[in-house]
Amino acid sequence: MYSKWRYxxxxxxxxxxxxxxxxxxxxxxxxxENSVNAKDFTSESKINGTELKELIETKDHFFIKLTTDLSLIVPKHSIENQTEFKKRVTELGAEYVDELNWEWK
Known part of the structure; x- marks a missing residue:
């Protein structure tokens, strides 16, 4: 119990x-059509669709896992149309993984 809290x-x-x-x-x-573009306050990134490995869906977030095992974490509340989002990412080549029952232990 202590270890969980400590970690x-x-x-x-x-x-x-x-x-x-x-x-x-x-x-x-x-x-x-073939890539994902991410833009934040310091930089812009272009990720080829072939680099998308998995789209993992949990209760509150989507994780777009890349072939380098890095992930883009997208909160669900920030997406207007989640069905279209899932469709678009899987069309680029990511495998959909349903982890809606996942919880921190």
Whole structure:
């Protein structure tokens, strides 16, 4: 029980310290025919559709996992049409993974 609390606190502090300038900053994601374009306050990225590995859906988020095992985390509340979003990402080549019952243990 203590370990769970300790690890969770450790990683929360790590993220807050190392990513404090990136948390709660808006990011714009657009889809082209063959790529995903991401734009934030410091940079722009273009990701080829062939680099998308999985689209993982949880209760509150979508995770777009890349072949490099990095992930784009997209909160569901920020997407107007979730069905269209899933369709668009899977059309680019990502495999859909349903993890709606996943919970932190």
């Amino acid at each position: 969770k606190r450790h990683f929360q502090k790590h993220v807050e310290e190392n990513y404090k300038n990136r948390i709660n900053k808006p990011v714009e994601i657009d889809f082209d």
